[in-house]
Structures are given as structure tokens and as C-alpha cells.
Amino acid sequence: MTDKLVDAFTRALLDVDRLAAKQIVQNRGHDTSPVKFAEDVVLPALERIGAGWQAGTLALSQVYMAGRICEDLIDQILPPEDPDRKNQPKMAICILSDHHKLGKIMVCSLLRASGFDLADYGVMEVDDLVEQVQKDNIDILLISVLMLPSALKIKTVKQKLAHLGCDVKLIVGGAPFRFDDRLWKTVGADAMCRDASDAVSVIENMMKGMV
Amino acid sequence: MNQKSVTSMQRVLTTLGHREPDRVPVFFLFTLHGAKEVGLPIKTYFSDPDNVVEGQMRLLAKYRHDCIYSFFYAPVEIAAFGGEVIFTDDGPPNSGEPVIKTTGDIKNLAVPDVKNTPCLEMVLTATQRLKERVKDAVPIIGVVMSPFSLPVMQMGFDRYFDLMLEKPDLFAHLMKVNQAFCVEWANAQLAAGATAICYFDPISSTTITTREMYLKTGFTIAGQTLAKINGPTATHMASGRCLPIIDDIAATGTAAVGVSCHEDMALIKSVCRGKLSVIGNLNGIEMCRWSSEDAENHVKEVIAKAGAGGGFILSDNHGEIPFQVPDDVLMAISEAVHTWGRYPLDWTAGK
Known part of the structure; x- marks a missing residue:
């Protein structure tokens, strides 16, 4: 199920389809926290896109737009100062x-x-x-x-x-x-x-x- | 061909005609090394065209390569648009804060007057004086940034992507201004004595934009722009990949393409054969730490992959040799080309 979700989310990012990406985020289900969704879906999708750029099959413009879309979406469900943000070093x-x-x-x-x-x-x-x-x-x-x-x-x-x-x-x-x-x-x-x-x-x- | 009787110009023209000259031509695309050669700080060196003339002539004699590079530095075009150039002691001058900060700046952007802009006049003066020195024996390579790639320096990468992807009308206006400037700037360099123009277009590379986007933007812009330039052109991707768009690049009317060290030269050559000459693709960044043996091995490898049949000029992959590359490495590259680049390339048989 997660793989299909990552596939769909990756496709939405590469198509610069903000609405489709947003819908996937909104439909994630109540038991999936924003951090868990970021870890299980957003990051793997961005890693695939990054790997595609390294391999020469995707362009920097796609990597850039994917990152921007994801940042906007995650900021909506997990604001920058949210205590749910990961415990992390400074x-x-x-x-x-x-x-x-x-x-x-x-x-x-x-x-x-x-x-x-x-x-x-x-x-x-x-x-x-x-x-x-x-x-x-x-x-x-x-x-x-x-x-x-x-x-x-x-x-x-x-x-x-x-x-x-x-x-x-x-x-x-x-x-x-x-x-x-x-x-x-x-x-x-x-x-x-x-x-x-x-x-x-x-x-x-x-x-x-x-x- | 007898190597001694052949000028660099004849050697380069032969290879561009997809025939084998006496040896593989080598272009050291030197900018900053000229300052080192004449013993001046980089900023002082570029403040007087005679310094650049002297630097280029000394480099030509020292490394026995096959071109003069009349290019000063990329932000010279930004300075022409009113922007800031930041000099450093050990690298290429960089562009400062973007000249385009708002959408209003794009609407008000004027085409610089090439003949009355001091920084451009210096390049033209250097070109004229270099032409007087080398006459028709050595090709002089002038440089323009493509209208499609210049905005990275005019407004920053991120805002340019946003413009390209989300504001087509303003993007079109910016391209119109940049195209007018690019054509006038290229033609002024040709009139001053440049033999050919290197059209730097890294944003068109598939490292930066998709082929789909390129066909809608950089490809069309290149075709229109190159058609108005009154001389031969080579398109350079400045380290960006271009294999998936080689046929498209050929269709823009350019004669050669500068390719990335991240691409397989044998594959590039096979796709370009008979259509485009290939320029490249030694890794200029790695070159900083090469030994003489490394240099020779890399030269042999690239000649073995791309030398046969002509249509090949050995060069770095970015269009500018970093200041940190030591002289002995450059000398080793030159020696290796003079040793292993002699046609016919019998030693490559079976490789």
C-alpha cells in the first residue's frame, strides 16, 4: 500500500500537480501522524526523484519543484515550530x-x-x-x-x-x-x-x- | 597532414568538417590562468585588455594548444545589465545580488548598448588585438551566455525556475530582451575578430531542465538566436548532460557541442557523428589533483573514445579551466595530446 502511495505521490510531484499531491496528504488517514507520513511517503518520493537526477533521468527543475511542493504541504500539516517535529540536533x-x-x-x-x-x-x-x-x-x-x-x-x-x-x-x-x-x-x-x-x-x- | 605545416585554424576546421586532421585539436579554455602567466591579480588582469592579450598569447605559446579564448568572465554580461561583479583572488569573478529583484524589473529591463558599455568594450578591444596578433592562424573563440541561461545570473536559479514554470508572459518578455542582447553581443565579437561564438546554455542541459521543457523553451530560443548570429557557433552545456537532446541541439544550427564528463564520450560521439562535433570532456574539478600520469591516461581514454573520424576537439567539460589546476597537469595534457592525438589513431585499434 505504501509503495503505491509513494508511486502516486512521486507522479504528482513530477507532474507538478499540487492538487493531486495535496489530496494524497489529506487522505492519509487519521492514524498516520504528519511525521510518519513524511517519513513513509514524502521522503521516499523525494529520494526517488533525487536518485533520478543523479542517474541523469530527471532534471534539476523537477527536483526543485518537488521539494517546494512538499515543503508547502508539510508546513500545512506540521508547522515549523510544531513540537511534533523530530527531536534533533541544532x-x-x-x-x-x-x-x-x-x-x-x-x-x-x-x-x-x-x-x-x-x-x-x-x-x-x-x-x-x-x-x-x-x-x-x-x-x-x-x-x-x-x-x-x-x-x-x-x-x-x-x-x-x-x-x-x-x-x-x-x-x-x-x-x-x-x-x-x-x-x-x-x-x-x-x-x-x-x-x-x-x-x-x-x-x-x-x-x-x-x- | 604534416603536423608542422598545419595551423591550428586548419586543424580545427578539418575536424569540424568531420575529417581527421594531423592531430586531435586541443582547446584549453583559459581565463584565469592568463593572470597567473603575466603575474597579476585576477581583478587587475581583467582591468586592461592588453593584459588579456598578453596572457592569451603566452598561454598559446606555452601549452601549444589550438585556440585563443577571448572570454573574460561570465558576469561581464551581468555588469552590462547594471549588475555587480565580485572578484576573488583565486577563482572566476562571480555575479553579485541579482539585477532582477521584482517582476517590475523584468518589464523595465533594457537591452544594453554593446558598443557603449565599458566592460564589453574591453572584451571587444582584446578580441581585435588578439586578431591582429594571430591573424587567421588560430581560431579566436568568443563567448555569449544564451538568452535562456543568462537569467540564472540575472535573477537567481530559484526565481528563474518559478518564472519559467509559472509566469509564461514575463518569461517571454525576458527572453526577448536577452535574445536581442545576445545577438548584438555575439555579432560585435565576430566583427572584432572572433572566429566563432561559444553559446553557453547549461540551463538547456537535461541536468537542469527536462527535454519536454527544453523543446518549449531553450530549443526554440537557441534556434532563433543562432540564426541571427553572423558566424559559426558551438553550444556548450558547461558540465550539464545533453545526450537525450543531441539531435535537438543539432537542429538549432550549431556546429559543435561541449559535453559533460558525466557522459560516456563513446556514446556521445556515436550519436553526434556527422552531425555535430564534440568538445570535451575532461573533468576540470578533478584535474586540480591529477598527477601527470592521470592526465595522460584521461587524455588517452577520451581520444580513444571520441577521436576517430575527426569531429572532436579535446577540452575540459565546463568551458573554463579552474585556477587551481597546476601548470604541470596542463603541460601533461598538452604533451599527451601531441603524443597520442596524432592521426591516424592506430594505437586505439581494438580499444
Whole structure:
């Protein structure tokens, strides 16, 4: 039954059919909590779409629209401050050093659609970012970049955070990391996401290690 | 053909005619390395066309490759529209805050006057002076952003997707403005001495949009735009995939296509054979950490897959070599092409 639901929901997202997607959410049944629905239907659908993009069978425009639709739908049944949102580490996301926001927007959409919550720092430079992370006592920092020089600056972020004694896990994503699968290690990140839907499993794995 | 008697121009024209020249042509699409070569910071380097002329000439001599790249940086077009260019010490200049912030900005957007916009004039001056230096011996590759791809820098990816998918009238208006600019900008570069125009169109790649969407948008726009450009063009996907739309790209009237390192060159070549020349597809990001041996192996692999029969120019997959790629790697690539790219490619038999 869940597989059929995921199929139908995936189809609605790929067709950019907001009404069909909304209907599936509304018909989920009283015994299915919003978080459970997000975990069992929304996330698998978004993961399928993300995998399709990685394999070259789907386009970024489809991944983007799917994330936006899901974020809207989940926000309606599970508002951002709802106590039902998952117990989670303190997380923040930013774009480092450039103005290309798409990756960050998609990861935010997807995490919120999956029941997570996180602070959005927007565009940051290294020193401001380090200061903000320390001030907010962040556990997991997600950094999105488009350009290689921005990716290389992550190394400095890592060094400065370590120098301040901040125990922050860094998750990185963006084009340079997809073109060099060793680059995330070079810059000192703890993990990388090949696409937005990777973020959920990466964070969940990290949370297991934090317990 | 005797390698010594063949100019880069002859080599490139032969391969574009889907015939085998003396060796595989190689395009190092250098922008930032010119600054390194003349010993200037990137911002200073691009502030004077003579720096770019000197940088390109030194790179041509040093790496023995087959083109001059008169391209400065992508946001030069954004600057022409009144936007901000942010320079860094170790990478390509980036566009700042989007010039289009509201739908009203699209309605009021004016086509920049190419001949009276200082940042564009510098590119045209550099092109003229490069042409005086190389004459017809080396092709000069000018660059335009496609009208369909430019909005990513004009307004940001996310809002552009929203516009494309949800506001067709405003999208059409933006395309009209961008097309007028693109045609004028391309033709000004050709008039200044560019041999051909590289039409960067990553948003048309299937990495970014579906073929269905492409046929309604980027495909039509490319066909209309390229028809008005007074010279040969190559379409570059700037690392995006394009295998499912190769026949469509050929139908836009372009002569060549720059392809992603994420695609199989043998498959790409088989689909393009006789229709489109293939440019690519070394991974510029990975190149930063290659050894000389890695460089040689990657060059051999791509030549083995795509070299036979001509219709192939070896290059990177993005249309710009990252500043971080070391000189010895670039030299190793050049040596490998000069060694393994000589036609006939007998060594590839059975591979």
C-alpha cells in the first residue's frame, strides 16, 4: 500500500500537480501522524526523484519543484515550530561566499518536508559564519556552494571552528563535490550530499553517532 | 597532414568538417590562468585588455594548444545589465545580488548598448588585438551566455525556475530582451575578430531542465538566436548532460557541442557523428589533483573514445579551466595530446 502511495505521490510531484499531491496528504488517514507520513511517503518520493537526477533521468527543475511542493504541504500539516517535529540536533544551513541559492533552498525544503527544522543563515563569509555557529551552539552545519573557490574555503571554516573548540559536524554539498568525490574530505567536511535528498539520511546517520 | 605545416585554424576546421586532421585539436579554455602567466591579480588582469592579450598569447605559446579564448568572465554580461561583479583572488569573478529583484524589473529591463558599455568594450578591444596578433592562424573563440541561461545570473536559479514554470508572459518578455542582447553581443565579437561564438546554455542541459521543457523553451530560443548570429557557433552545456537532446541541439544550427564528463564520450560521439562535433570532456574539478600520469591516461581514454573520424576537439567539460589546476597537469595534457592525438589513431585499434 505504501509503495503505491509513494508511486502516486512521486507522479504528482513530477507532474507538478499540487492538487493531486495535496489530496494524497489529506487522505492519509487519521492514524498516520504528519511525521510518519513524511517519513513513509514524502521522503521516499523525494529520494526517488533525487536518485533520478543523479542517474541523469530527471532534471534539476523537477527536483526543485518537488521539494517546494512538499515543503508547502508539510508546513500545512506540521508547522515549523510544531513540537511534533523530530527531536534533533541544532542545525543551520548557509551558502558560502556566493549568491547561488538553489541548492540551499532545495535542502531546506527537503529537510522541512521530512519533519526537520533548521536555521537558515543565507549567504555568509567565513568569519561571520564561524561567529554565528559558535553563538548559536550549532551541532550540524550544512554548507552549500556552487563555485570551487567557495568549496575550498570550507577548510578554513573547519579550522577556525576547531580552533574555537566548537564540536560541529560539517555536511557539504554543491557542484564541485559532485565533480570530485574526494573533495569533501580534502576540505575537512564530515560528510557530503550528492543531492538534496541525501541530506536526511546523512543527518540521521550523524544523529546515531551523536547519541 | 604534416603536423608542422598545419595551423591550428586548419586543424580545427578539418575536424569540424568531420575529417581527421594531423592531430586531435586541443582547446584549453583559459581565463584565469592568463593572470597567473603575466603575474597579476585576477581583478587587475581583467582591468586592461592588453593584459588579456598578453596572457592569451603566452598561454598559446606555452601549452601549444589550438585556440585563443577571448572570454573574460561570465558576469561581464551581468555588469552590462547594471549588475555587480565580485572578484576573488583565486577563482572566476562571480555575479553579485541579482539585477532582477521584482517582476517590475523584468518589464523595465533594457537591452544594453554593446558598443557603449565599458566592460564589453574591453572584451571587444582584446578580441581585435588578439586578431591582429594571430591573424587567421588560430581560431579566436568568443563567448555569449544564451538568452535562456543568462537569467540564472540575472535573477537567481530559484526565481528563474518559478518564472519559467509559472509566469509564461514575463518569461517571454525576458527572453526577448536577452535574445536581442545576445545577438548584438555575439555579432560585435565576430566583427572584432572572433572566429566563432561559444553559446553557453547549461540551463538547456537535461541536468537542469527536462527535454519536454527544453523543446518549449531553450530549443526554440537557441534556434532563433543562432540564426541571427553572423558566424559559426558551438553550444556548450558547461558540465550539464545533453545526450537525450543531441539531435535537438543539432537542429538549432550549431556546429559543435561541449559535453559533460558525466557522459560516456563513446556514446556521445556515436550519436553526434556527422552531425555535430564534440568538445570535451575532461573533468576540470578533478584535474586540480591529477598527477601527470592521470592526465595522460584521461587524455588517452577520451581520444580513444571520441577521436576517430575527426569531429572532436579535446577540452575540459565546463568551458573554463579552474585556477587551481597546476601548470604541470596542463603541460601533461598538452604533451599527451601531441603524443597520442596524432592521426591516424592506430594505437586505439581494438580499444
